[in-house]
Amino acid sequence: MTDLDLFGDCHPDDLHPEQVLANMPDLSSAKWEGTLAEMLGIVEHTLRDSSIGDDPAEQARQIVYAISSTMGGRMFYLPRGDQLKRSMRDSALYNEWVNGKGTIPDLARKYRLVQPTVYDIIKRQRELHRRREPDFFGFDDREEGRT
Secondary structure, eight states: OOGGGGGTTSOGGGOOHHHHHHTSOOOOTHHHHHHHHHHHHHHHHHHHOGGGOSOHHHHHHHHHHHHHHHHTTOOOOOOOTHHHHHHHHHHHHHHHHHTTSOOHHHHHHHTTOOHHHHHHHHHHHHHHHHHHSOOTTOHHHHHTTOO
């Protein structure tokens, strides 16, 4: 396969930049956010396990082992800086909301956000968590018109 085969019947010189940009795959953070959510779940589960003890070094080893047992062998991207902080904040906010530890107005005040932003975060996080769960009842098929 050559690079030209990627463009089908069209030669790359004939493509318009607007068309290329309009048809590019979504490069949003959903993929790494899903990985981060999975990793946070693994760490939380490992820390809740009473058998790992109180020694920080042993806890660290158990966390690394748990992550490698579940995610080992895969390549994944984790951002740094503000992107990571925002994603961690969103995950914490969602967990508080799911566990009934805060109402929308309370969470907005706590995280210094406006309420519509809190709703957007919950919607995005719910979708991330939903993608990680198996579809036992065929809801994904129905949503994509495959029933």
